[in-house]
Amino acid sequence: MSDQMSRITLARRPEGAPVPDDFKFETCDIPSPGDGEVLIEVTHLSLDPYMRGRMDDSESYAASVELGETMTGQGVGRVLESKADGFSKGDTVTGMTGWASHAILSGGEARKLDDRLPPSTALGVLGMPGLTGWAGLKLYGKPKKGETLVVGAATGPVGSMVGQLAKAEGLRTVAIAGGEEKCRIATEKFGFDAAIDHHAHDSAESLRDAVSEAAPDGVDIYWENVAGPLLEAVLPLMNQHGRIPLCGMVAWYDGKNIKDTNQLPSVWRAILVNRLQVTGFISFDHFDRMDEFHEEVGPKVANGEIAYLEDVAEGLKNAPEAFIAMLKGGNTGKQIVKL
Ligand SMILES: NC(=O)c1ccc[n+]([C@@H]2O[C@H](COP(=O)([O-])OP(=O)(O)OC[C@H]3O[C@@H](n4cnc5c(N)ncnc54)[C@H](OP(=O)(O)O)[C@@H]3O)[C@@H](O)[C@H]2O)c1
Incomplete structure (x- = not known):
């Protein structure tokens, strides 16, 4: 060696x-x-x-x-x-x-x-990203049957876990993903009810129209993986008492494209007016639940129930x-x- x-x-x-x-x-x-x-x-x-x-x-x-x-x-x-x-x-x-x-x-x-x-x-799927989706959805998404969940980066390990768990709880699930192929994967492999290609929309308003069509009863849970134009598109569609587990904001990680931050007053207002719960959280705060996560989700991954x-x-x-x-x-x- x-x-x-x-x-x-x-x-x-x-x-x-x-x-x-x-x-x-x-x-x-x-x-x-x-x-x-x-x-x-x-x-x-x-x-x-x-x-x-x-x-x-x-x-x-x-x-x-x-x-x-x-x-x-x-x-x-x-x-x-x-x-x-x-x-x-x-x-x-x-x-x-x-x-x-x-x-x-x-x-x-x-x-x-x-x-x-x-x-x-x-x-x-059974590591940090999967745990993040599982724990965050339970604790901060608080899904209820009949509600609607929207998630960006939907075919990634966090988004796909969140989408599948929410679907299994009886929610309508809407994926936002980059490109036609990812949208096909979102619906066919991960069982999302609808998938929207954000590349096909050059403005938050246009993306909002597509999300609104896919979520006719409004959005109860917006799982925040991306921020940027996705946040701008989805926030006005939130139902009263909606939840936003704030998991990530990958569109802003490079420190560029943050021109939308001057919209802070409108974001704050939307949270107030619709009594939204926005909860930031970090995976390692929940590492003590890794065994419980494995016990619950491990067999579902092994038998293909969770793709x-x-x-x-x-x-x-x-x-x-x-x-x-x-x-x-x-x-x-x-x-x-x-x-
Ligand atoms: N809070 C925590 O402890 C924790 C733990 C794990 C992950 N996270 C966060 O969760 C999010 C998803 O993580 P992941 O591991 O599942 O990643 P991932 O989905 O495998 O990869 C990132 C995805 O983000 C999307 N993306 C990147 N830039 C974008 C932009 N400008 N606009 C729209 N979409 C963009 C792309 O998907 P599309 O091509 O489909 O748009 C890309 O494939 C990230 O924000 C990550 O930081 C947080």
């Missing part, structure tokens, strides 16, 4: 949308695990929109990646060497490996995976390109990198 590993570091902070030169591919020595640690060979890496925020040097709910540091991220891999109780060579585990071929994790950070499902599911879709890029070197594309909607399903 080579004693060298590869990793991708943050070379510089992006200005607007990230570009390949913001990342650096490097090789270095494989570290050795200390007491209580395991050495992992990473097989799959998760690419998630939140990583864009970690590339900035601004205050957030988690620390920024420092320049020269390995990009943060969750991976799945095999244990090559264990000095931690409960882990043996060959175990499949997941943890925050970073964008790297190998990683050291403490026994407390690593989680052993059930071998009955593909390991990549621990990064998407999932993965978009797999090959090779660590291609992670930056896949990440850059994902932030512009280039992914179809949960973005994974197979190492």
Whole structure:
């Protein structure tokens, strides 16, 4: 076995949308695990929109990646060497490996995976994004039979989980997705009642007309993944006492296209007039419910009741390109990198 590993570091902070030169591919020595640690060979890496925020040097709910540091991220891999109780060579585990071929994790950070499902599911449908959709919908969406839910980025791991769970609860589900193919996937694979291609609308007003047609009884839950023109389109369609689980705002992560922020008074007014509940939340606040999530949703994934879709890029070197594309909607399903 080579004693060298590869990793991708943050070379510089992006200005607007990230570009390949913001990342650096490097090789270095494989570290050795200390007491209580395991050495992992990473097989799959998760690419998630939140990583864009970690590339900035601004205050957030988690620390920024420092320049020269390995990009943060969750991976799945095999244990090559264990000095931690409960882990043996060959175990499949997941943890925050970073964008790297190998990683050291403490026994407390690593989680052993059930071998009955593909390991990549621990990064998407049964990982952080799936948990986010499941917990957020229960706690903040509070779905009720007969209501209508609208979600953007609907074919991604969060949106597709939210849509399927809401549909199973008897809601009308409306997907907003980028492109005809994603709309087809939203209805055929994920069971949405209607799907709207946001690329086909060049204004929030036009998108609003389409959402209004797809949601004739108004919107009770707007699951916020995107913000930007989607928020502007959907907010006026909210029913009284509607809920907005504020999960993400990927359209604004690059700090561009935020001209709509001068609409704050109208947003605030809509929340007041319609007595909306808007709840921001972060997945890791709910990590203590991971076992409950797996117990409830794991069997449904195994028997196909909950569908999932993965978009797999090959090779660590291609992670930056896949990440850059994902932030512009280039992914179809949960973005994974197979190492
Ligand atoms: N709060 C939390 O703890 C938490 C946890 C996980 C994820 N999230 C958030 O949840 C959202 C979805 O995450 P995910 O992992 O499921 O991502 P994802 O859907 O796999 O990927 C992001 C998607 O966002 C859409 N998008 C990007 N820019 C857009 C724009 N300008 N306008 C409209 N759509 C755009 C694209 O889908 P289309 O091509 O279909 O538009 C793209 O495929 C993100 O905002 C993410 O940050 C939050």
